[in-house]
Amino acid sequence: MNKKDYIKAVDNITAPQELLDRIEALVPPKKKKIPVWKTVTAVAACFVAVVIAFSGIFGGLSNGKLGNITAQNGSYGNVSFESPDRGTYDKLFSASDKTVYNQLSDTMNGTSSSVTTDRKIVKTAALHIKTNDYESFMTGIKQKIEQYNGYVVQSQEYNYDNKTDRNANMKVKIPADKLESFIEELSSMGTVTSKTIGSDDITNSYIDVESRIKALETEQEALLGLMEKAESLADVISLQDRLSQVRADLEALKAQKQSYDEMVAYSEIDIDIREVERVVESDDTFFGEAKEKLMNNIYNLCDFFRTLAVNLIAALPYIAIIGTAAAVVIVVIVRKVRKR
Amino acid sequence: MTVFIKGKDAFSFAFKQFTDTVYRIALHNTSNFSDAEDVTQEVFIRLLETNKAFRDSEHIKAWLIRVTINLCRDKMKKTSRETLVDNVLPLKTNEEKPDVLEAVKALSENYRNTIYLHYYEGYTAKEIGKILGAKESTVLSWLSRGRDALRKELDGGFDDE
Numbered sequence: 001m002n003k004k005d006y007i008k009a010v011d012n013i014t015a016p017q018e019l020l021d022r023i024e025a026l027v028p029p030k031k032k033k034i035p036v037w038k039t040v041t042a043v044a045a046c047f048v049a050v051v052i053a054f055s056g057i058f059g060g061l062s063n064g065k066l067g068n069i070t071a072q073n074g075s076y077g078n079v080s081f082e083s084p085d086r087g088t089y090d091k092l093f094s095a096s097d098k099t100v101y102n103q104l105s106d107t108m109n110g111t112s113s114s115v116t117t118d119r120k121i122v123k124t125a126a127l128h129i130k131t132n133d134y135e136s137f138m139t140g141i142k143q144k145i146e147q148y149n150g151y152v153v154q155s156q157e158y159n160y161d162n163k164t165d166r167n168a169n170m171k172v173k174i175p176a177d178k179l180e181s182f183i184e185e186l187s188s189m190g191t192v193t194s195k196t197i198g199s200d201d202i203t204n205s206y207i208d209v210e211s212r213i214k215a216l217e218t219e220q221e222a223l224l225g226l227m228e229k230a231e232s233l234a235d236v237i238s239l240q241d242r243l244s245q246v247r248a249d250l251e252a253l254k255a256q257k258q259s260y261d262e263m264v265a266y267s268e269i270d271i272d273i274r275e276v277e278r279v280v281e282s283d284d285t286f287f288g289e290a291k292e293k294l295m296n297n298i299y300n301l302c303d304f305f306r307t308l309a310v311n312l313i314a315a316l317p318y319i320a321i322i323g324t325a326a327a328v329v330i331v332v333i334v335r336k337v338r339k340r
Numbered sequence: 341m342t343v344f345i346k347g348k349d350a351f352s353f354a355f356k357q358f359t360d361t362v363y364r365i366a367l368h369n370t371s372n373f374s375d376a377e378d379v380t381q382e383v384f385i386r387l388l389e390t391n392k393a394f395r396d397s398e399h400i401k402a403w404l405i406r407v408t409i410n411l412c413r414d415k416m417k418k419t420s421r422e423t424l425v426d427n428v429l430p431l432k433t434n435e436e437k438p439d440v441l442e443a444v445k446a447l448s449e450n451y452r453n454t455i456y457l458h459y460y461e462g463y464t465a466k467e468i469g470k471i472l473g474a475k476e477s478t479v480l481s482w483l484s485r486g487r488d489a490l491r492k493e494l495d496g497g498f499d500d501e
Contacts, residue, residue, distance in 0.1 A: 002497065003498055006455075009440055009441040014360050027348060
């Protein structure tokens with residue numbers, strides 16, 4: 001009887017009202033409705049902001065791209081010309097050096113015209129592909145990568161010693177101008193279940209790096225020229241100081257430019273390859289769906305018979321033993337019956 | 341298609357449906373009312389904080405039960421370390437015969453929770469196993485051992501009749 005008492009006793013336990021209140025208070029109350037005038041003001045403010053932004057962009061564009069470069073380099077120019085070495089520069093500059101100085105500042109201000117202006121786009125893509133012929137797909141893809149002068153950055157294969165459900169993940173670099181046709185060719189080799197192509201415009205950062213390299217190179221030349229004319233040891237030391245700093249900066253910037261070039265020249269593609277027993281094209285119409293389901297069932301039926309056959313063959317040794325035993329028993333029984 | 345419920349929706353649903361369940365389990369696994377209330381509140385705070393998406397009400401309930409038991413365990417560890425001897429209230433004192441509820445509470449953690457979940461909430465051994473993370477056979481043995489222990493404590497045993 002104690003079970004009923006227990007249930008009754010537990011029934012009597014209910015959370016006290018004070019606790020319920022505490023828990024209910026955990027959720028912050030719903031936000032108050034925002035008055036209409038606030039909404040109107042907010043919308044108007046957004047509109048004004050958009051108008052200002054647009055006029056800013058178009059105003060900026062009318063100044064041309066080089067205008068942007070000037071802005072980017074302005075800060076750099078300040079750094080180098082207001083450095084403590086300025087005194088040295090001034091002392092060392094003679095009238096004939098003024099031209100070098102002017103050239104230098106011209107470059108710093110970006111009036112030099114040799115800066116890249118075509119767009120630098122980094123393209124990336126991701127593909128999910130299903131195939132029912134894993135091995136030939138994998139050889140095919142490797143051939144295609146070679147054919148397109150691409151290379152594999154990373155490749156992982158799972159379950160590769162099994163003969164079903166294998167999958168692989170590849171990170172591949174392909175020359176950017178051939179990205180589309182590469183993807184098209186891959187698509188024709190298997191069934192693409194998802195395809196993402198993205199691009200990232202790095203023109204601004206690229207131009208920034210390029211013009212900083214230009215400016216630093218000019219400064220390096222100027223510094224070397226000044227070095228030859230330097231008279232006191234202190235001058236040489238301070239010039240050398242600056243020179244080594246410029247060289248280090250140059251190295252870093254050049255490396256960065258190289259990596260940008262690489263990124264622009266080669267597109268990275270993430271390919272996910274999955275092995276399936278058969279690829280089903282989905283069709284949303286009534287008959288299409290019916291056909292798909294019918295094919296599924298026929299396939300399953302075939303699969304069932306196939307499994308059955310395999311198991312029967314596998315069971316042959318047992319069947320042989322049991323069959324022999326059964327035959328012996330039947331023969332014995334038949335003989336007994338006949339004797340009677 | 342499965343519709344998932346999460347965040348504040350899960351909270352308000354659980355608050356309406358399962359506050360008593362959580363409180364009852366908390367009372368089974370702590371030594372006094374105030375701890376049980378703290379744990380109950382904490383469980384709902386966890387529910388608000390979690391990003392988990394729940395499939396259905398059973399999923400929420402199972403999650404709440406698991407969290408409640410875990411929080412009670414933490415609470416009891418802390419309490420035993422602090423050796424707090426404040427309002428330790430017996431749930432209900434019945435002078436004539438030992439209280440069933442007290443007897444169940446006196447069992448060890450797995451036994452009492454299994455007894456509660458099976459006899460009060462009506463879960464099967466398999467479901468309890470899923471909630472508590474144990475095998476069905478283990479749950480069955482907890483259940484029978486819990487029943488044996490109760491039989492010793494209470495006259496009349498702990499049977500269906």
